Structures are given as structure tokens and as C-alpha cells.
Amino acid sequence: MANLRAANGHPEPWDVKFLGIGNETWGGGGNMRPEYYADVYRQYQTFVRQYGKEPLYKIACGPNIDDFNWTSVVMQSAGPYMDGLSLHHYALTDLWEHKGDAVDFTDDEWRSLLNSAKKMDYFIHEHALRMDRYDPEHRVDLIVDEWGSWLKEQAGTNPAFLYQQNTLRDAMVAATTLNIFNKHAERVHMANIAQMVNVLQSMVLTDGSKMLLTPTYFVFLMYQFHQDANRLAAYCSQGSDLSYTVSEKDGEYILSFCNASLTADEPVEITLPTAVGKATYAKILHEDQANAHNTFDDPERVQLKDFTQAQAEGPAVRLQVPKMSVVTLKFEKK
Template identity: 40%
Template sequence: MKKTFLILFVFTFCNQITFAQKETTIVTLKNDDKAPVINKNIYGHFAEHLGRCIYGGFFVGDTSKIPNTKGVRNDIIAALKDLKIPNLRWPGGCFADTYHWKDGIGPQEQRPTIVNKWWGGVTEDNSFGTHDFLNMCELLETEPYLSGNVGSGTVQELADWVQYTNFSGKSPMSDLRKKNGRTEPWKVKFWGIGNEAWGCGGNMTAEYYAGEYRKFATFMSDWENTGGITRIASGSNSGDYNWTEVLMKNIPLNMLGGIGVHHYAVINWNKKGDGVDFTEEQYFKTMQSALKMEELVTKHGAIMDKYDPEKKVAMLVDEWGGWYEVEKGTNPGFLYQQNTMRDAVLAGATLNIFNNHADRVRMANLAQCVNVLQAVILTDKAKMITTPTYHVMKIYAVHQDAKLLPVSFQSPLYTVNGETLPAVSASASKDKNGAIHISLVNVDAKNKNKIEIDVKDLGVKNFTGTIITSAKLQDYNSFDTPNKIVPTAFKGFENKKGKLEITIPPFSVVVLEGK
């Protein structure tokens, strides 16, 4: 979570897009046998011990009157299962490098407390720990992604955590797990070795962290489980390409399952702007920052290609999303913000970028899942609502594990104060049943856009559509009007002899399905 600067778009691989003003945007889809599968883990989420994400969000305790399963809210579990979240990252974030996992196991009343120095200076009572999180992931039917403590932890501590969660034989840690009520291991696959090592994870240099990574990774063994574990390096802060270069150069590929990248869409780190009361100029600046993701993925990917041409190492954008000022009257350390149509457009355009770079991007984690930053769920005591971002991720779930259909087109321009952005964003895929899905975003806040797609050679004839839009860019779902923004049927297209003619309204997200 760090300051970034805005720079221009760069394009690559399957998203060869140039800009031109024209009345109709011609989108071409390619049926490419060599195209990658869009890894479902691109649609992952993030839950940090931050504000009301865990406590008052996921976790209310088993004595709460809010319906729960072992303290975890049933309504949140149902909503996230409906979203088909493939993985969930925990316990941080910056919190991860002050977290000692043994503080969060055993009888709750015996667990020590700490102060959450990163987020509000509140007391962390460790009532939500390893068993609580991993059991919750089982309820969600999702893969856990654990971030290990490198900044203030030890090699032995992280090695013990792997053994505690994954080893079924007799050992000190598996015996301790059984003593605490869990006989069978959870078999956690994804392991982050530290978080933001360049900042809150220790203010390390890339060279120093590469050595620390090698040391920690060496002792994280999981010889019992097929395929072992995926060890993930703490990646760069946005456009710090040297960080990626140093890690790829100095860490053996057989020790490296993935490298992270963190990037937030921010107007200005010193003056982020309101989450709801924003101008079109502020919206434009947010999208300018968000769409920088194209350049970041491209350039980091090019560096990784130098050392890993077979693309065995995954790129994980394990923190992304919009970041604004907190809602008025809320704790500034809790990062609670509303979620408007701006966030829906941001999510749709960002996911299109990830889809189009599925050859390298194989996991991403929206920050964060509940009540923090660009959340998909907000709660207020017993009340719970889903946000526009939730609905975008829900209609985009059709791309999970589907084969990418590379797209190419010339985007019209969206212009504000003499600056321009591409107005149209797109990605497409073909699922295992042969259904075609095309995701379209109109970034333009004022003008509709006409799009034409030739689908004659795709083997589908009948199309349906879903749209997320609203009357105002600043509209959002509140606890009083929880369904102001929801997916609705999209009728703004015609199939004329194998050519889809589409008119997409301003600031809207559309998914078309062809069967």
C-alpha cells in the first residue's frame, strides 16, 4: 500500500489495442488454440485484520444473535459462495508481518492480546485465528492463501505453521493441531513469504529480501502433499521494476511459485478524494490510475519472461482496488469507504486486463472483502449489503477457468480537460461447455459507445446480456436502498447475420453470453 504515479498505457500479447476516434468500435475475437486458460484464482479476495473486515465483518463470535457458524456470519458465507470466490488471502497485508500464528490457536480465553499498530491502534484479542480462518475457508469452499510473517517472525515459526496446517503424520506441530481439535490437516497450498517487504514488511532492499526469501523458502517443506505448496514472493510496489528484476535474477525458479504485485487506483495519496462525492475529473483520475494496471502487468511480465520464458512462475496481483478517503465520521485507520458505479467500472476494466494477460497473471486479490477499501460486502450490525463491485465479480465469474479468446480493437477516446483514456475495455472467453462470454466496459462518463463484434466463426448463435449501470456515476447501494445497483437484463444489442451490434451506455459494465 504505497504511493504511485500515473503514466501512460502500454499494450501486449492478446490485448493489442490502439486508440482512435470512430463512431463504431470493431472488436475482433480470435479462436486461438494456444491461448491460455483464465485461472479462476484471478477472482480472489483479501481479508486482513484491519478495521471491520474480520471483527464485525466476517466474525461476530458464536454468542452473537446474528446467525453464524462457529462465529462466522452465515449471510456473508452465503454471499461469497454465490460469488464463487476461488481463494482468500489472510491475515494481511501489513498486519501479517506483526502476526504470530501461535497467538491465535488453543482456547480463545487463553490467547494473548496485541495492539494492531498498523490499523487504528486497536487491541487484537486473537479470537479469530488459524482454525477459525481455515475452517471458514472450508465453509466457503475456497482455497486459503496464508501470508507468513517474515518482518518480525522467524524461519522456524513459518516452517512450524506449514507443518501445523499440512502434515498428517506424527510431529510436534501436527500433535498440537490435534490437541486443539483438528485431526486432519487442511493442506494449505498458497503461502506468501512476507508482505510488502519493501515497506511495512521490513523496509528491505530487493537484494536483502531475495536472500531472506531463499532462507525462509528452504525450510518450508511439504513433502506429503501432491504438488507441494506454492511459495509466493512479496512483490513490487506498483512500478518498481527493479524489485521484480532482482527477485527473478536471484531466486532459483524451483523455489519460486509466484511473485506479487500491489497497485491501488488512487487520485493522490495526500488527497484521495471522497468515495461518493466526487467530480468527473476525479473519476477520470481514478480510472487513469486503475488502467495503469495494463502497463504494470506488461512490464513486470516482460522482466519475468527474461528469466522464465516458459512462464512457470505466476504473477499475483494480490492487492488491487480503489482507495479513497474514509467515510465521514469513521475511524481513519479502518479504511471504510462506500462503493459506487465508479468502482464497478474500475473492477470490470481491471478484471479485463487480468483476463487478457492470463498467460502470466494467475492470481489476484481484490482489497478487501468486507468493510475495507473496495469491498464486495458491507455490514452494519445485523445488516449486510453487496456492492456494485460484488455484482461485477459475480457476472464475471463465467470467465473462471475458461479459455481466453484474445481480443483486438481500436478504442474510442474518453477526454477530460485535454487528457484521454481508452473508453472501451473488453475481454472474452470460451468455457468448457462451449459458451462464449464477452465482457465490455464503457469507461466514458458521458457518452454511449457503439461496438460491433463478428461472431460468425465462434459456433454460437443465441446471445443474452447482463448489465450493471445506474442513473449517476456516484450511485451506490446503501443499507436503506440495498438493491439500487444490481445486474439486470441487457437488451442493447442485435445479432445481424453473425455480427453483434451493441450500444453500451456511459459508465456501465456488460457481459454477453452466446450459446
């Protein structure tokens, strides 16, 4: 295999850091029982040798959504041999066999998709409790390596390719889920949206030489500022449709809010640890239509806009987060 790699233009070994051993082995990856998979994992990871300078990070196949027994069994039997345990959860409007349309949806379907996405908080919490029983030192991380909206494929496309359009509703799913991940930063080490281009909740759609950016792309663009930051505990009076993340990095505070309500703007006040100066970044993703999306005929229908409604006084930041919007702010520390 090394000779084959060299013959194809890469004589040096690939610098692989993360290795998942098996994928969805509870389903299409083998229809295994957790007891059987744990033994197979233990066997296969034995032969994943350590050759490079950096330690290889081994990820075991974790549960299907709320299969808490899977987590308990695999952690008990194979926990010492893994660095991470995976978790998959897709947001749905209904059952798997009744997936809703990606663009033509009702208010109830908006709410049901968001409610499905919010279950990620419960799943992470419950699986972490099972992991803690066999790993009280939190050595093993939770790896949410598949998540996002799973809706009907676009009419006229190959159903097997899972091509679906991406609207403002998907942006709400993305921001809500990222806020959940940030909330559980002590356990969630990695979180990968299912696919990036043309499949499920994509950030980029292409058609031949054409390319467009989806509403989900802009959420990731705003939330990138939270990477490598320190999460801050923050509290604000909020409705059930508002989620948020507050963090600190490089002398700045980063605040992100998602108001997934279809009807109500949400006033927010956050008190930061120190006084702040001017905003160095203030953007909003918002449209009046719930199913607003970009097309190849109108690729800039949904874009980031400047947000001017935030006010800072001392350590307090006040703003009103419009319905169906995602806002990210950065403030200099005084």
C-alpha cells in the same frame, strides 16, 4: 504446533496450497532492499517442506507498483525457488496523502481514478518483461494479490479500518481491471481484490445484522463466467474508455464490456469464430448517476438489469454499450 492445532479441533493438517513468504517487505513488511529480501526468501522457503500430495505453491514478495529494479533483482537471485511473484497496485484519485472521497467526487476525480486503475496494464507488461529475462519459460507466475480502489475512509468510522463506500465508479475500476487481467492471462495466475467485506473496495458491506451488496459485487457476479474459459483474441473499434473480454467455455461465448466514459455511449461489433444462437445471459450494470451506490436505507439502489440491446447475426454481435456501464453476454454456439 501440530498438537495445538489438534487441540483446537483440527487434527488433520490444513490443506494449504498457496503460501506467500513475506508481505510488502519493501515497506511495512521490513523495509528491505531487494538484495536482502531475495536472500531471506531463499532461506525461509528452504524450510517450507513438502509433506502433502499436492505441491506447495510458493509466492515471493514482488515489487511496489513500478519498482522494476525489485523484480529484476529478486527474479535473478531467487527466481528458481518460487512459483509466483506478487504485485500490488491500488487505484487512487491523487497522491496517497490526498485520497479522494468515495461518494462525493468530481468528473475529473472519476477520470483520475480510472486512469490510475488502467496503469495496471503497464505495470503487468513491464514487470513481465523483467521476469522473462530470468524465466523465459514463464514458469513463475505473476500474482496480483492486492488491487482495488483506495479512497478516503467514511466519516465517523475508525480510519484504521479503511471502511469506504462503493459506487458505480468502483464497478468501472473492477471491470476495467478484470479486463486487464484477462488480457494478460498467460502471466497473471491469480488476482485478489484487496478485501471482500467492509475494507477498501468491498463486495459486501455490513452494519450489525444488516448486509448489502456493492456495485463491485455485481461486476464479479457477471465476470464469473470467464473463469476456466479460453480467452479469445477479439478486436473492435472502440474509444479509449471501453475495455472488454471475450472468451469461450462449454459451447458458449462470453463477452464482457466496460464503458467507463461519463459522456458517450459506445457502439461495438464483435465477430466471433462461429455463428451464434440466442443469448443465454444478458445483464447490464448501469445508473444515470456516477456516484450511485447502495446504502442500508436503500440497499437495492444499484442492481443488475436485463440487457436487450445486443443483436446477433451469424458470427457477428452488435450492441451499444451505454456510458458508465458494464455488460456481460453469453451466446450459444451454433
